Amino acid sequence: MPQGRAAEKQRTSTPASDYDAADYPPFAVTVDLVILTIRDNRLHVLLVQRDETPFEGQWALPGGFVRIDEGLQTAARRELAEETSVSDPELYLEQLGTYGDPNRDPRMRVVSVAWLALAASLPNPSGGTDARDARWVETNAAARSDLAFDHDLILSNGLERARAKLEYSTLAAEFCGAAFTMSELRSIYEAVWDAEIDPRNFNRKVLASNGFVTETGDRTNRGGGRPAKLFAAGTAADVHPPLRRESVSVQESTKVRND
Amino acid sequence: MPQGRAAEKQRTSTPASDYDAADYPPFAVTVDLVILTIRDNRLHVLLVQRDETPFEGQWALPGGFVRIDEGLQTAARRELAEETSVSDPELYLEQLGTYGDPNRDPRMRVVSVAWLALAASLPNPSGGTDARDARWVETNAAARSDLAFDHDLILSNGLERARAKLEYSTLAAEFCGAAFTMSELRSIYEAVWDAEIDPRNFNRKVLASNGFVTETGDRTNRGGGRPAKLFAAGTAADVHPPLRRESVSVQESTKVRND
DNA sequence: AGAATAGTGTCTTTCAGACATTATGTT
DNA sequence: AACATAATGTCTGAAAGACACTATTCT
Secondary structure: OOOHHHHHHHHHHOOHHHOOHHHOOOEEEEEEEEEEEEEOOEEEEEEEEOOOOOOOOOEEOOEEEOOOOOOHHHHHHHHHHHHHOOOOOOOEEEEEEEEOOOOOOOOOOEEEEEEEEEEOOOOOOOOOOOOOOEEEEEHHHHHHOOOOOOHHHHHHHHHHHHHHHHHHEOHHHHOOOOOEOHHHHHHHHHHHHOOOOOHHHHHHHHHHOOOOEEEEEEEOOOOOOOOOEEEEEOOOOEOOOOOOOOOHHHHHHOOOOOO | OHHHHHHHHHHHHOOHHHOOHHHOOOEEEEEEEEEEEEEOOEEEEEEEEOOOOOOOOOEEOOEEEOOOOOOHHHHHHHHHHHHHOOOOOOOEEEEEEEEOOOOOOOOOOEEEEEEEEEEOOOOOOOOOOOOOOEEEEEHHHHHHOOOOOOHHHHHHHHHHHHHHHHHHEOHHHHOOOOOEOHHHHHHHHHHHHOOOOOHHHHHHHHHHOOOOEEEEEEEOOOOOOOOOEEEEEOOOOEOOOOOOOOOHHHHHHOOOOOO
């Protein structure tokens, strides 16, 4: 094995033409996706059921190999399109982290770059080009289940990232449709944070944040009660001041004192 | 996990035992490090000068190949120790992101996992096992210079991450020595944020955050003025409420309105 | 005594969180 | 008229930011 050092020297001391596959450790690089969407006012994640060893029959995050001439985000977006049959290049996608424990895959050394995708509502998994079973799973249930590989960890990191993201980014707005009501926007927050939010305070804060949403002037008319104003996503990327979820547990954790 | 997916296509049709290097694209995986420290009250980053093609003579972030049987963080820590001759396993190290543009290295397909390391004061680069030149460079100067590969981007992301991190983590405290004064702690923030901070407000906020620092009872006596109280890092990991740098530019960016 | 640095307190404004009533449409 | 949902305003407490003076040591 080329070990880092040896390889390193090559990297710095060997002309490009001398590069040889045998000179460096053979890694496989994959992408895995935490794809989140809202269904029935609850946050769901897309899981696929493995039909091959290892972890046969277990559920896992969707993902796949990065092609040799393909960028990492391109690979993630390709997999996303394959799994959701939604190839909207507007779909929000951000890099979550890279997982490369030498034993994470029993077959070979695989380094996986994990991505977080968010969309307001996605269709039922069409299975894309793959024949395996695929399903939207409510995130609390998914987090409790035993996923293949280190996907439990990746999912957990993805959920935490999504929750934190909504605090300071206007993502949730674009993440609704083109026009949405304030309660629709609020329900996104409630689903992701898995918490109730006071409509009055929420309203005040969203409107106070310049560029978060803009009123379209139209209203809904889908029966029921009073028609709601419609909004569109604004131009700002950040929320000022940030919306904050109650950090109850955190506050307790800081109770540590030295007396 | 990744491989899961990765292997996907192959996997669905190929038993594990059939795995063969020829079956998947040959990637090299490296780690690159943004190592930050404070010198002369200014934030500095460790850069190394390349002595080989490509980018010969240009400055770059330190880094190297990941060994085939080595975890990603282990590889980062090994490189860190080699470059700084400080093998303190306590040194703060967090994953920054992964960079894998197909053209980022002209010689071959390299995916690099970037890491952020922070330490209060590190010795002059001993060069470790490498003979290349290595130096601490003030970060504003480093960010303006033209680094090899995509290291400009990595450095920029690392700096932004470090600045954001100080807002809500107690990192800066551990990142000082075992005992430190309030103005030393403050100067860490000032160096990283490249801004002045009001000593009175800073003091109030740090002390209000339970578990951020604890008074040791001792005082300094290094001449000059009144001896300063000494503090040690507390047990809390997060700052509540967070310290916030003035987000001037952000506030202006939100000035967007739809009238 | 003077120089140097540490340490502290008050005021004002902004934001967070709690909370109840009115408005406007449909059936 | 009843029902359903949307919309809004006020009060209180916490924290942010601005700001000036006192305290302790050394020389």
